[in-house]
Amino acid sequence: xxxxxxxxxxxxxxxxxxxxxxxxxxxxxxxxxxxxxxxxxxxxxxxxxxxxxxxxxxxxxxxxxxxxxxxxxxxxxxxxxxxxxxxxxxxxxxxxxxxxxxxxxxxxxxxxxxxxxxxxxxxxxxxxxxxxxxxxxxxxxxxxxxxxxxxxxxxxxxxxxxxxxxxxxxxxxxxxxxxxxxxxxxxxxxxxxxxxxxxxxxxxxxxxxxxxxxxxxxxxxxxxxxxxxxxxxxxxxxxxxxxxxxxxxxxxxxxxxxxxxxxxxxxxxxxxxxxxxxxxxxxxxxxxxxxxxxxxxxxxxxxxxxxxxxxxxxxxxxxxxxxxxxxxxxxxxxxx
Amino acid sequence: xxxxxxxxxxxxxxxxxxxxxxxxxxxxxxxxxxxxxxxxxxxxxxxxxxxxxxxxxxxxxxxxxxxxxxxxxxxxxxxxxxxxxxxxxxxxxxxxxxxxxxxxxxxxxxxxxxxxxxxxxxxxxxxxxxxxxxxxxxxxxxxxxxxxxxxxxxxxxxxxxxxxxxxxxxxxxxxxxxxxxxxxxxxxxxxxxxxxxxxxxxxxxxxxxxxxxxxxxxxxxxxxxxxxxxxxxxxxxxxxxxxxxxxxxxxxxxxxxxxxxxxxxxxxxxxxxxxxxxxxxxxxxxxxxxxxxxxxxxxxxxxxxxxxxxxxxxxxxx
Amino acid sequence: xxxxxxxxxxxxxxxxxxxxxxxxxxxxxxxxxxxxxxxxxxxxxxxxxxxxxxxxxxxxxxxxxxxxxxxxxxxxxxxxxxxxxxxxxxxxxxxxxxxxxxxxxxxxxxxxxxxxxxxxxxxxxxxxxxxxxxxxxxxxxxxxxxxxxxxxxxxxxxxxxxxxxxxxxxxxxxxxxxxxxxxxxxxxxxxxxxxxxxxxxxxxxxxxxxxxxxxxxxxxxxxxxxxxxxxxxxxxxxxxxxxxxxxxxxxxxxxxxxxxxxxxxxxxxxxxxxxxxxxxxxxxxxxxxxxxxxxxxxx
Numbered sequence: 001x002x003x004x005x006x007x008x009x010x011x012x013x014x015x016x017x018x019x020x021x022x023x024x025x026x027x028x029x030x031x032x033x034x035x036x037x038x039x040x041x042x043x044x045x046x047x048x049x050x051x052x053x054x055x056x057x058x059x060x061x062x063x064x065x066x067x068x069x070x071x072x073x074x075x076x077x078x079x080x081x082x083x084x085x086x087x088x089x090x091x092x093x094x095x096x097x098x099x100x101x102x103x104x105x106x107x108x109x110x111x112x113x114x115x116x117x118x119x120x121x122x123x124x125x126x127x128x129x130x131x132x133x134x135x136x137x138x139x140x141x142x143x144x145x146x147x148x149x150x151x152x153x154x155x156x157x158x159x160x161x162x163x164x165x166x167x168x169x170x171x172x173x174x175x176x177x178x179x180x181x182x183x184x185x186x187x188x189x190x191x192x193x194x195x196x197x198x199x200x201x202x203x204x205x206x207x208x209x210x211x212x213x214x215x216x217x218x219x220x221x222x223x224x225x226x227x228x229x230x231x232x233x234x235x236x237x238x239x240x241x242x243x244x245x246x247x248x249x250x251x252x253x254x255x256x257x258x259x260x261x262x263x264x265x266x267x268x269x270x271x272x273x274x275x276x277x278x279x280x281x282x283x284x285x286x287x288x289x290x291x292x293x294x295x296x297x298x299x300x301x302x303x304x305x306x307x308x309x310x311x312x313x314x315x316x317x318x319x320x321x322x323x324x325x326x327x328x329x330x331x332x333x334x335x336x
Numbered sequence: 337x338x339x340x341x342x343x344x345x346x347x348x349x350x351x352x353x354x355x356x357x358x359x360x361x362x363x364x365x366x367x368x369x370x371x372x373x374x375x376x377x378x379x380x381x382x383x384x385x386x387x388x389x390x391x392x393x394x395x396x397x398x399x400x401x402x403x404x405x406x407x408x409x410x411x412x413x414x415x416x417x418x419x420x421x422x423x424x425x426x427x428x429x430x431x432x433x434x435x436x437x438x439x440x441x442x443x444x445x446x447x448x449x450x451x452x453x454x455x456x457x458x459x460x461x462x463x464x465x466x467x468x469x470x471x472x473x474x475x476x477x478x479x480x481x482x483x484x485x486x487x488x489x490x491x492x493x494x495x496x497x498x499x500x501x502x503x504x505x506x507x508x509x510x511x512x513x514x515x516x517x518x519x520x521x522x523x524x525x526x527x528x529x530x531x532x533x534x535x536x537x538x539x540x541x542x543x544x545x546x547x548x549x550x551x552x553x554x555x556x557x558x559x560x561x562x563x564x565x566x567x568x569x570x571x572x573x574x575x576x577x578x579x580x581x582x583x584x585x586x587x588x589x590x591x592x593x594x595x596x597x598x599x600x601x602x603x604x605x606x607x608x609x610x611x612x613x614x615x616x617x618x619x620x621x622x623x624x625x626x627x628x629x630x631x632x633x634x635x636x637x638x639x640x641x642x643x644x645x646x647x648x649x650x651x652x653x654x
Numbered sequence: 655x656x657x658x659x660x661x662x663x664x665x666x667x668x669x670x671x672x673x674x675x676x677x678x679x680x681x682x683x684x685x686x687x688x689x690x691x692x693x694x695x696x697x698x699x700x701x702x703x704x705x706x707x708x709x710x711x712x713x714x715x716x717x718x719x720x721x722x723x724x725x726x727x728x729x730x731x732x733x734x735x736x737x738x739x740x741x742x743x744x745x746x747x748x749x750x751x752x753x754x755x756x757x758x759x760x761x762x763x764x765x766x767x768x769x770x771x772x773x774x775x776x777x778x779x780x781x782x783x784x785x786x787x788x789x790x791x792x793x794x795x796x797x798x799x800x801x802x803x804x805x806x807x808x809x810x811x812x813x814x815x816x817x818x819x820x821x822x823x824x825x826x827x828x829x830x831x832x833x834x835x836x837x838x839x840x841x842x843x844x845x846x847x848x849x850x851x852x853x854x855x856x857x858x859x860x861x862x863x864x865x866x867x868x869x870x871x872x873x874x875x876x877x878x879x880x881x882x883x884x885x886x887x888x889x890x891x892x893x894x895x896x897x898x899x900x901x902x903x904x905x906x907x908x909x910x911x912x913x914x915x916x917x918x919x920x921x922x923x924x925x926x927x928x929x930x931x932x933x934x935x936x937x938x939x940x941x942x943x944x945x946x947x948x949x950x951x952x953x
Contacts, residue, residue, distance in 0.1 A: 013791075018790030025804070032808040039808065050793035096482030134689070138941060142880055144887055147926030154914050203851055233434060234442040239395055241454045241504065250452075252442055259444070270797040277799065278888055282911070287851075296807055296895035308804035312796045330444055331488050 006327045014320050021312045022333055026069050030131070038303030039301045040079060044156070051183035065067050078309075079302040083295060088306040091291060096310055097181040099280065102210070103272045105203050109211030110218055110268055115261065117215060118222025125227065140216030145275045148209050148292060149282040156205065164202045173198050180227075206283045210275045214268040221264040225257040232256075266322030270315045277311075341408075342544050343369040343392070343512055348405035350384075350391045353398075357613035361387045363568045365405070366639060366647075367546075369512065372538055373546040376555035376576075377446065379565035380590070382609050385548045389514045392487045392546075393432060394422050410511060427454055431505035435517040437497035443487035447497075448473070448485025458508050472503040476533055476594070495526035502533050506543065513537070514546045519554065530560055552595055556580065561645075564588045567610055567620045570639075574646035584648040586625045629653060680723065683946045690942025696935025704750040713741035715748040715901050724918050734920035736909065746928050751900045753932060756817055756886045757879045762823045765875045768828025769867060774838030775829065777859055782790065787833070790826035798823050798881070799888050806894040813902075816895045820885055831874055835867040869947050877940030880933035887929050903929050907945035 009032065015152045033039035037052050044052065054081075057068030070183050072078070078088040078091040134140075158162040164170060168183060175183075176190035187195040230253060277289030284290075288307050295303035327333045345367040352359040359383050369375045377385050391402050394414065407414040409430065414422060434440045442450060450470055451585035455465040466485075476499040489497060498518055505513055515534060519527040535558050539545050551557055555562055555576075562579045564587065566571040572585040583589045590605040607624035610616055616623050622632040631651050639649040667674065703710060712732070721740030727734045743856035775786040793801070798820075805819035834897050840863070889895040890904025898905065903925040910922030 016788070017795045020788070024792060024796075024801075028804055028808040032805070138689075138937050139930075139934060142884070142930055142937050144884055144904075144907070144926050144929045144933075146888070146891055147922070147929065150907070150911060150914050150922055151926070154919050156913060158917075170682055214916050231358055233436060233439040236395060237434060237440045237501075238442070240393060240426055240432045242425070242457055243453065244423065244457075244691055247453075251445070255444055256442065267726075274797040274799040274888075277803075278891065292803065293892045296803060299807065299811075301807055304807040305804055308796070309799050315797055316795050332443055332490055 001052050005325070005332075007324050010320055010323050010327075014316050017180045018313065021309065021316070022070070022073070026066055026124035027308050029301075029305055030056075030065050030069065033301075039299075041082070042299065049229055055219040078306045081295065081303040081305065082300040083298055088302050091303065092288070092306050092310050094181065095286060095288050095291045096176060096253065096314070098183065099273070099276050099284050099289055099311075100314065101182060101184055102203060102206060102276045102280065102285060102287060103269060106207040106272045106276070107214060107265065110214030110272065111265060113211055114215035114218025115222050115258070117219035118261070120232065121219065121223040122226035122257075129205050130223075134221075137216040137219045140212045140214075145209055145211060145213050146282050148212075149206060149279045152205055152209065153282065164198075165206050166282070168202055168285055169195060170202075172283050176336060185333060202283075203284075206276075206279050206285065210272045210279060214272050214273055217268055217271070218261060218264050221261050222257065225260045226253060229253050229257040255329075262322055266319045269318040270321075273311055273315060340370065341368045342371045342373075343367070343546070344406075344408040345388075345392065346406040346408070348388065348391055348407065349403040350387055350396060350400060351403055352400045354613075357464050359570055359612045360615060361400075361612060362391065363615075364403045365565075365570055367563055367570060367573070369544050369546055370561075371511075371544055372542050373561065374535070374538060374547055374559045376559035376562040377546060377548045377565055377636050378550065378552060378555050378562055380550055380609060382567075382612075383565045385550075385565055386516050389432060389516050389546065389548055392514065393430060395428055416560070427510070428458055428508050430512045430514065431508075431510040432514040432516065433498070433501045433505050433518050437494055437501045437518075438489050438492065440501060441497060443489050445488075446485065447487050447489060447492065447500050449506065451485075451500065454504050455507050469503075472507055473500060476500070476503045477529070478503075480649065494522045495530065498522065498526075498530055499533065502530070504622065506537055506541070509541045510543060512544050512546065514548070516548045517550070520549070520551075527554070534558065552591060564591070567615060567622060569649060570647075571621065571650065572646075572648045574643075574648075578643065578646045582646075584642060584646070584653060585650050586627050586652075587620075587621050590624075590626075592646060619649075680946055684942065687942045687945060688824055689938045690946070693935050693938025693940070693942055696931060699941055700750060700754065700932055700935060703747055704754045707747050707751055711741075711744035711747045713744045715740060715744040716899055717741075724913065724921070726918070727920055733920075735774055736906075736921050737913070740908075742924055745906060746903070746908045746924055747926065749901040749903045749906065749928065750932070752813065752896055752900065753883050753886065753929075756813065756820070757882045757936075759817050760821045760824060760882045760886075761875045761878050763817075764824035765828045765878075767821075768825035769832040769864075769871050771825065772829040772832030772834075773836050773859055773863060773867065776833040777840060777855070777863065783833075786829065790829050793823065793826040796823070799885050802885055803892065805896065806889055810898055811894055813896045813900070816886055816889050819889070820882055824882065827878070828874065830873060831898060832867050832871060835870065836863055839863050839866050857941045873940060873947055876936055879938035880940065883929065883933050883936070 029039075031038055036056070036058050037044060037049050040052055040056070041048055047287055056072070057065045059301070060068065076089045078092075080086065081088050083092055084091055117133045117137065121130045124130050152163075153166070157165045171176065174194055176192045179186050179189050183199050184196065187193075187199065235248065235252055238248045243252075270325045276287060277292060278288035279285075280287045281293050288311060292304055293306035294300075345365055348362050348365040350362040352361055363601050365384070365388055365394070367375070367377070367388070377388065379385050387396070387400075390396050392407050392409075392414065394402070396402055402415060405415065409425070415426065417425070441447060448466070451469040451472065452462070452465045455468055456462065460468070462617055464598045470481045473484050478484050478496060478499050484492070484496070484500065485524075492500065501518075513534070518534070519530050522530065532556065534545060538545060547555065547559055552583050559576055561573070561575050564579070564585065566587050572579065572583070572588045579588065580592065583592055587605070590603075594605060596602060605624055610620060610623070616633070618634045619625070619628075619632045619637050622628045625632065629651055635651070637649045637651045637654060639647050640653055642653050684694075718739060719735070722731075722735050722739035723737050725731055725735040725739075731741050731743065733746060736742055736745070771786055775783045801823045802816075802819040805822055806815055809815035809818060886895060887902070887904030887907070890902045890906075891908045893905070893908060896902035896905055898909075906925035907922045910918075910920075910925070913921050914921075
């Protein structure tokens with residue numbers, strides 16, 4: 001089957017997963033809480049209780065509940081946030097771009113750090129660079145990212161004033177007009193290079209920390225993958241043909257070794273979405289993470305659920321892209 | 337005398353440093369291959385046949401090491417060449433094909449591309465290389481060469497893949513082709529066809545072949561000379577008729593006897609293949625040898641030329 | 655009497671020759687891997703600290719002493735004090751109990767449920783397999799912490815709910831792993847042999863296949879412990895986990911966050927360090943175990 005058919009099939013699977021996500025969120029909102037109305041609006045006055053019950057269908061039989069849930073979602077209605085007093089959907093749209101910017105930037109850094117690290121580890125197996133790289137990788141995965149963020153802020157900002165403090169932009173820089181909601185894009189559209197660069201400056205520390213966290217898994221997979229490929233017969237054939245070593249490594253070894261790594265990159269994106277949720281608060285970035293954590297502390301239930309849903313959807317898309325890229329790189333998957 | 341031989345391996349010693357100890361894979365291998373000659377390297381699994389081939393091409397990776405010896409190819413000692421010089425020998429002057437052809441091909445690149453890159457390495461431009469590749473694929477008997485060019489290794493059968501490998505190996509008309517058990521993983525019917533593909537170029541382009549196998553029957557079919565290998569040593573070497581009609585070394589005799597024949601009990605050489613970390617003292621075959629003498633367990637036998645062109649390493653002939 | 659025990663011991667040793675060789679090899683490999691050794695030491699130290707907490711903590715972790723608030727590290731308060739004067743070292747020590755308990759409970763429950771689910775899925779195949787795999791697919795669509803956050807929000811605050819939430823999110827990994835293992839082993843000859851002499855499904859599954867799955871489930875569980883501790887601390891940081899005055903590490907970092915700007919770095923730093931070292935220990939151990947089992951399998 002060719003790439004297009006594979007992509008189509010994969011999309012179908014994603015739709016199915018979306019449905020499953022909806023089911024889980026349904027279960028968590030309608031079934032799990034002892035008092036669904038109380039979860040949405042704690043200590044609500046009686047008329048509110050009635051209103052919410054009617055709107056969400058809490059008094060109806062189960063399958064009708066599910067239908068009313070779907071109906072609400074189709075209308076983009078996810079209730080109101082207790083904290084911001086705005087529709088949750090509106091909040092989500094406002095905040096999710098920042099999280100994507102952070103997670104994507106972090107993933108790029110993770111790949112840029114992780115793959116070379118893994119390569120060095122594999123090519124210099126069991127020698128000093130390998131050991132250092134592995135220790136580095138394991139430390140990376142064991143780190144509470146928000147803690148490291150606090151630490152780095154303490155040292156590099158509060159003490160040394162080397163890096164910018166919390167927030168997206170320095171206080172004296174005005175925000176460009178909102179077009180897409182993505183500050184990186186909006187600043188470019190408005191021609192505000194100063195805002196663009198300043199934001200990137202602010203993104204460096206959190207992205208670096210998250211990138212470190214993600215690089216560990218990528219390095220580990222690259223290393224083991226390369227070690228396995230280096231043992232393969234076709235590498236020996238390539239050398240026996242008289243190919244230059246550089247071509248052997250790049251065209252034959254890497255091309256095969258990086259394939260499993262692509263999968264890890266997908267998982268890493270998910271990890272970094274998680275990490276973003278935790279670090280946004282520390283770095284004052286107005287993304288889904290900050291929104292969701294604040295909501296969690298105050299038990300703003302619907303806001304938390306909405307964020308969860310959205311993040312899961314974003315993650316599913318990321319995995320779709322990863323799977324398609326994987327199929328492109330490895331013909332065996334397409335034809336298998 | 338020296339330049340008449342295309343390949344002259346002298347006293348090749350290769351060892352592997354493993355966690356169990358030092359594996360003495362080759363302990364002084366001597367081998368010659370003449371021009372337009374097919375020499376068979378015959379021995380059981382673990383005798384060191386593949387290691388010999390890889391040592392000739394200097395494809396031994398750590399923890400292995402070529403410790404000593406000379407590999408004189410066309411007048412030059414390959415072991416003394418620089419890495420870059422050796423790289424240029426590979427593919428162009430000496431080629432190698434391997435046992436499991438589908439595994440020997442990169443699964444994510446097309447078969448044709450891998451053939452093409454072998455040709456391009458010799459500084460032939462891309463369009464010409466592609467044309468030559470397709471042409472070669474046809475000449476090794478692959479139907480619809482253009483389709484094969486675009487195929488991946490997992491889409492080909494073992495036989496087809498091996499044909500492609502042969503095309504790749506002979507593309508630049510090398511002087512020596514080393515074939516490491518090329519038909520061991522293939523059907524017997526396919527085997528015959530592959531053997532033909534290896535035999536023809538000897539006449540057509542004048543390539544010599546070092547044919548490695550554990551199967552005496554196959555060796556008998558195409559080889560001009562045979563080297564019998566046991567646990568890192570060449571125990572007997574001679575032209576095919578001498579070996580088959582007047583085998584000298586007890587091991588050779590055992591091998592010949594072990595070929596199953598109807599109407600006769602199955603004969604096996606008693607004992608087991610020795611551990612290469614702690615090989616037997618003296619002649620490595622002595623524990624299994626039915627004609628062993630006292631001296632066999634003490635001293636390693638020297639190689640002597642018992643008849644013209646027929647060499648043996650055995651105390652019975654010293 | 656002594657002769658009998660000696661004879662019994664000899665017999666037992668002979669019967670279990672391969673298992674003993676195996677264990678010897680494992681110990682040998684473990685010793686040669688410095689990372690595993692370090693990991694083991696850390697884990698053992700952690701367990702000891704958790705068990706001996708009352709004897710190790712210099713102060714009462716709950717003792718509020720407001721005049722002593724926000725004191726920097728000193729000989730009396732080695733990690734300093736927090737906003738209400740509690741000794742941070744003691745709180746960190748007692749916090750190890752919480753983290754360890756969460757980790758063990760979660761991993762135990764999720765690995766058991768997951769392993770059995772995967773076993774059933776792989777063994778019976780067909781529709782059951784499809785169903786279970788689709789369910790795990792859906793779980794995998796959520797990053798772990800995110801779903802745990804949602805579940806914890808739905809269940810409410812508290813340690814028990816945290817454990818439930820994380821376990822709920824973790825079982826699919828074990829299911830996938832055990833299913834893969836089951837599929838491999840299912841076709842091995844000795845399973846056929848067992849079935850041919852009339853062993854029933856349950857017997858084959860639990861007596862024959864399950865023991866083979868245990869090694870890599872164990873590796874995954876050890877590696878998971880680190881992840882669970884980090885997730886639990888993450889939930890604590892958000893405020894969904896253990897509640898004050900409980901000395902859960904993540905919650906401690908959250909409390910200490912505001913004092914970083916004013917220079918009292920120690921309130922947030924030491925709990926985080928504890929999390930780091932603990933997760934590191936489990937990850938090193940798990941990594942080492944994985945290497946060991948890799949070599950063993952490849953033999």
